[in-house]
Amino acid sequence: MLAKTDDDRRISVGLFRKVVASPEIGALVGAAVVFVFFSLISPDVFPNIVGLSRVLDPAATLGIMAVAVGLLMIGGEFDLSSGVMTGTTGLLVGLLAVHAGINLWVAIVTSFAFAMLVGFVNGYMVVKTKLPSFIITLATFFVFRGVNVGVTRLVTNQVRVAGIDTIPGFELARTLFDTEFQFAGATFRTSLIWWIVIALIASWILLRTKVGSWIFAVGGNPDAARASGVPVKAVKIGLFMTTAGAAWLVGMMTAFRLRSALSSQGVGQEFVFIIAAVIGGCRLTGGYGSVIGASIGAMIFGITRVGITFAGWDTDWFFSFLGIMLLVAVLLNTYTQKKAAEVHTPKAPPEPEPARSHPETPS
Amino acid sequence: MNEPIIQLKHISKQFGTVIALRGISTEIYAGEVTCLLGDNGAGKSTLIKILSGFHRPTEGEYLFQGKPTSFASPREALAAGIATVYQDLAMVPLMSIWRNFFLGSEPEIGRGPFRRYDIAFAKRTVKEELGKMGIFIRDPEQPVGTMSGGERQSLAIARAVYHGAKVLILDEPTAALGVKQAGVVLKYVVQAKARGLGVIFISHNPHHAFVVGDRFVILRRGRIYGAWHKEGLDRDVLVRAMSGSEELDALKHELDEFARRDVQK
Ligand SMILES: Nc1ncnc2c1ncn2[C@@H]1O[C@H](COP(=O)(O)OP(=O)(O)OP(=O)(O)O)[C@@H](O)[C@H]1O
Ligand SMILES: [Mg+2]
Numbered sequence: 001m002l003a004k005t006d007d008d009r010r011i012s013v014g015l016f017r018k019v020v021a022s023p024e025i026g027a028l029v030g031a032a033v034v035f036v037f038f039s040l041i042s043p044d045v046f047p048n049i050v051g052l053s054r055v056l057d058p059a060a061t062l063g064i065m066a067v068a069v070g071l072l073m074i075g076g077e078f079d080l081s082s083g084v085m086t087g088t089t090g091l092l093v094g095l096l097a098v099h100a101g102i103n104l105w106v107a108i109v110t111s112f113a114f115a116m117l118v119g120f121v122n123g124y125m126v127v128k129t130k131l132p133s134f135i136i137t138l139a140t141f142f143v144f145r146g147v148n149v150g151v152t153r154l155v156t157n158q159v160r161v162a163g164i165d166t167i168p169g170f171e172l173a174r175t176l177f178d179t180e181f182q183f184a185g186a187t188f189r190t191s192l193i194w195w196i197v198i199a200l201i202a203s204w205i206l207l208r209t210k211v212g213s214w215i216f217a218v219g220g221n222p223d224a225a226r227a228s229g230v231p232v233k234a235v236k237i238g239l240f241m242t243t244a245g246a247a248w249l250v251g252m253m254t255a256f257r258l259r260s261a262l263s264s265q266g267v268g269q270e271f272v273f274i275i276a277a278v279i280g281g282c283r284l285t286g287g288y289g290s291v292i293g294a295s296i297g298a299m300i301f302g303i304t305r306v307g308i309t310f311a312g313w314d315t316d317w318f319f320s321f322l323g324i325m326l327l328v329a330v331l332l333n334t335y336t337q338k339k340a341a342e343v344h345t346p347k348a349p350p351e352p353e354p355a356r357s358h359p360e361t362p363s
Numbered sequence: 364m365n366e367p368i369i370q371l372k373h374i375s376k377q378f379g380t381v382i383a384l385r386g387i388s389t390e391i392y393a394g395e396v397t398c399l400l401g402d403n404g405a406g407k408s409t410l411i412k413i414l415s416g417f418h419r420p421t422e423g424e425y426l427f428q429g430k431p432t433s434f435a436s437p438r439e440a441l442a443a444g445i446a447t448v449y450q451d452l453a454m455v456p457l458m459s460i461w462r463n464f465f466l467g468s469e470p471e472i473g474r475g476p477f478r479r480y481d482i483a484f485a486k487r488t489v490k491e492e493l494g495k496m497g498i499f500i501r502d503p504e505q506p507v508g509t510m511s512g513g514e515r516q517s518l519a520i521a522r523a524v525y526h527g528a529k530v531l532i533l534d535e536p537t538a539a540l541g542v543k544q545a546g547v548v549l550k551y552v553v554q555a556k557a558r559g560l561g562v563i564f565i566s567h568n569p570h571h572a573f574v575v576g577d578r579f580v581i582l583r584r585g586r587i588y589g590a591w592h593k594e595g596l597d598r599d600v601l602v603r604a605m606s607g608s609e610e611l612d613a614l615k616h617e618l619d620e621f622a623r624r625d626v627q628k
Contacts, residue, residue, distance in 0.1 A: 208479045210469035213462045220455035227417055227449055229438040229467030287457045 023281030024293035026332040030279060030325065031300050038307030045310050053186035059302030060191035061250045063295045065269070066276035067195075067202045068246035070294030073277050074206070075239045076219035076286025077126060077133040080270045081118070081140035082247050087265030088144050089115050089251030091152055094161030094261040104169040112248050118144075119244025123237030133240075145267055152263040165259040178253035191253050195295070198246075202291040215239065219286025275322060276301055279329040300325065366429055368393045368530060368561040369414065374423035376409055383409040384585045387423070391530065396552055396562040398576035400569075400601075405582040407565050408450050411532045414563070415447040416440030428529075441467065446527030448519045450534040450565075456508030460500060463507050464489040464522050492521045496547045512539040517547075524551050531555045532563045537571055549575050569602045 039047040065082060072079055089111045096107035122140055126133045152159060164170060178191045206212040214235045217225035226232045247266075255261045278284065279300055280293030304321050367390035374387040384406045391397050391414075399407050412418045413425065416434030425432050427443060434440040437447070454463045461482070470481040470488075486503040493500055498517045500510075507515060516539045523531060533552070537545040552575045555562050566572045572579065573593075579601060581588040591601075 204479075208482070210471065210480050213458070213466060213469060213480065216458050216462065217455045217466055220457045224453060224455050225466065227415070227437050227447070228463075229436075229441040231436070231438060283457075287455065 023288060023290040023333075024296060025281075026329055027280045027293045027296035027300065030329060030332075031296050031303065034300055034303045034307065034325075038303060038311065041307070042310040046307060049184050049186045051306065051310070053183075053188050054306045055299070055302040056192050057189055057302070058305055059298045060189060060195040061253055062269075062272060062276060062301055063195040063298035064191070064198055064246050064250055065243075065273040066280065066294040066298045067199050067291045068243040069273040070277035070280060070282045070289055070291050071202060071206065071215060072239045072243050073274070073282040073284070074219050074286060074289040075215045075236060076222065077236060077239065078137060078274065079122065079240060079243045080134065080137040081122065081144060082137075082243050082273055083266040083269035083271075084141050084144045084148065085115060085118060085244055085247035085266065086251040086254060086269065087148050087262065087267065088118075089248040090255030090261035090265060091148055091161055091263060093252065093255055094164050095151070095155055097167045098161060098163050099155050104167045104173060108173065108252065111251070112245070115244040115248035115251075116241055119241035120237060122244070123240030126240070127233040127236050141270065148265075149263040152261075159263045160260050161263075162260040164255055164261065170256070170259075173252070174256040177249075178257045189257075194249065194253075195298075199291055199295045206291055211235070216287055219283075219288075221287070272301065272322070275326050278333070279325060281333050283333075284330075297329075367391055367426075368428055370424075370426040370429075372424040372426070374410070374413060374420045374425065376406075376413060376418060377421045382585055384413075384420075387582075387587055389580055389587060389590065391561045391563060392578075393529070393561045394556055394559045395577045396556050396564055396575050397578045397580060398572040399563055399565045399580050399582065400567075400572060401582035401588070404584075406585040407582055408534055410582070411447065411534055411563060411565065412449070414440070414530070415445055415449075415532055417447075417449075438467065441526065444527065444529030445532065446523040446530070447532040448516075448523045448534060448536050450538075453519045454507045454515055457506055459504045460493075460507055460510070460518065461485045461489045461503040464492070464518065464525075468526055488525075489518075489521075492525055493518065496521055496551075497543055513541060513544060516540060517544055520548055520551065524555065527555070527560060530561045530563070534565045535567065536564070537566060537568060545571065569598065573598050573601060 035047075045051055065086070069079065069082055092111040092114055093104075093107045096102045096110060097104045102110075118140065122133070122137055125131075125136045129136070149159060152161060156162075165174075175190070177194075178189055180187050180189055182188075206215060214225070214230045217228070217230050218232045218235045222232050251266070254265060276297035277289070277294040278297070280290060280295065280297035282289030282294060301322070304325070305315075305318055308315055308318050308321065369391035371390070372388050374384060375382070376384040387406075387410060389397075399410065401407050409418065413420050416437045416439055419433065419435075425434075427445075432443075434443070440447075455466065458466070462485075465485050465488075470484050471478050472481045472484075473479050489503050490500060496517045498514055498521075500514075507518065510518065516536065520533065520536050523533070531552075533548070536548050540548065549571060552562055552564055556575075556577075562575075564572065564575060577593050578590065579593070579596070580590045
């Protein structure tokens with residue numbers, strides 16, 4: 001059935017197909033499937049407000065990272081140092097405030113400045129050397145992995161910086177970054193509010209500002225973006241700094257929540273962030289994706305982790321589950337992206353076309 | 364024609380061991396169409412990429428409006444009013460038509476932190492501008508990668524014409540186009556010239572070049588082979604110069620030979 005439009009070659013695209021073509025749809029379906037699955041397994045504890053609050057707890061910090069990592073992936077890059085940076089930033093605050101006696105807020109700001117510097121250096125090295133960010137940030141990852149343990153052991157003779165809760169200002173900092181609050185009979189954490197606000201702002205920037213267009217463009221075709229006047233290097237460096245900034249925020253949340261900073265904190269998490277973003281529909285090669293999708297990817301992670309615990313299974317299975325989900329998501333997203341293109345190029349044209357590009361040419 | 368809008372003095376460009384351009388000196392005037400002609404690999408695209416800020420010259424001086432210039436990026440050249448349709452780097456295929464059209468110079472509304480992309484304006488404008496070229500798009504949301512080659516090229520041209528303020532550079536703009544759209548492009552070139560823009564037009568089609576060109580600069584193997592004004596220039600002379608007369612004579616001879624054999628059969 002044809003709808004009348006200003007171009008008679010256009011078939012009206014059904015709502016269903018438009019929905020199928022949106023980058024988040026795979027993640028949304030996936031979230032529904034795992035939710036129903038674990039609800040059937042643990043019908044008494046899982047599908048209620050307490051279960052939801054448990055799911056949202058790990059999802060929040062992961063979601064913040066997935067949003068930033070998702071933006072970076074849409075911009076065509078990876079950051080393997082994003083996990084370890086959640087540890088480094090927390091350790092830095094602990095070392096400065098507990099061991100060097102520096103004012104807590106000064107330590108927090110210093111840690112932020114340090115994260116910005118690391119993000120800048122990552123980005124600068126990637127745009128200058130034109131090497132894959134995978135390699136550059138793998139190097140950063142290992143450098144900090146060593147530094148985190150080495151410096152912590154040197155200063156504390158332990159593998160953790162303890163006593164963060166003894167510093168003046170701790171309670172306020174904890175309230176700001178990650179504390180509990182009651183809502184509808186369950187316990188939630190402030191990290192959840194941070195996550196929602198960050199995801200909404202990031203999505204607004206991506207879809208409604210020029211910087212968002214630039215992010216899609218530098219990931220989709222950096223040469224064309226540069227030729228069109230997009231400051232490609234600045235955008236990429238900015239995305240690495242955003243990721244490092246998110247790692248700082250999560251580092252603060254973790255350190256103030258645990259009241260101490262572990263030197264192994266965050267190691268291995270970088271892949272979980274990437275998985276969440278990929279499940280959320282972010283294209284591995286850049287230029288396509290959604291931060292709302294990445295957030296739903298984080299939800300899937302939370303549902304699975306809590307679901308496995310509630311089901312009484314060994315948590316070792318969690319990673320296998322995540323691996324399978326990644327595979328399914330990649331297959332599904334490849335399919336959706338193909339569909340996205342098809343929405344605009346209907347297979348069967350509604351009518352036989354005359355030679356359309358040069359109608360007045362006699363043939 | 365007093366002062367040239369662009370003046371090049373002894374421009375050279377080297378890519379590693381490849382010398383793409385040597386000692387290029389020429390002028391581009393406002394209100395004139397300069398046709399840049401030459402064989403494949405002659406260095407035409409490289410030259411215009413220097414003009415558009417995409418490449419930096421290895422040597423030589425680039426004067427824009429009389430002042431020595433060194434554009435660090437296409438963004439700076441665009442800000443100075445130089446818009447370019449590149450032969451090879453056109454668009455971001457996964458991105459929508461309207462985002463591509465305004466990429467790098469997005470219209471904005473709102474103040475302070477609420478400053479945002481004026482999406483409604485962008486969608487409306489891109490439909491209008493493409494409509495003027497005789498391209499009627501189905502949906503401005505359509506990814507550029509799903510457009511036909513000619514539609515994509517029309518989009519690139521419409522974009523450059525819309526954004527170009529002082530200089531318009533078109534690198535083989537008519538190559539993928541149908542007769543009607545090619546005609547529209549030639550009309551655009553003439554209109555831009557009438558508006559006082561300096562136009563640089565690259566083409567392998569001597570008929571297109573001869574129709575719109577005022578000056579003809581021929582490049583051969585990275586050097587300037589010659590430059591002519593249209594007055595008193597014969598189309599055949601231009602065609603011969605474009606392909607190198609010996610080569611053309613050889614080609615003509617070969618074709619005549621084929622024709623003769625066909626008749627004999
Ligand atoms: N980025 C690059 N790196 C190395 N060599 C290059 C580069 N760009 C162009 N060249 C070389 O410079 C020479 C001139 O190329 P250019 O693209 O300017 O030719 P052209 O005149 O535009 O040809 P055509 O008519 O085929 O478009 C070629 O030999 C090409 O291989
Ligand atoms: Mg060329």
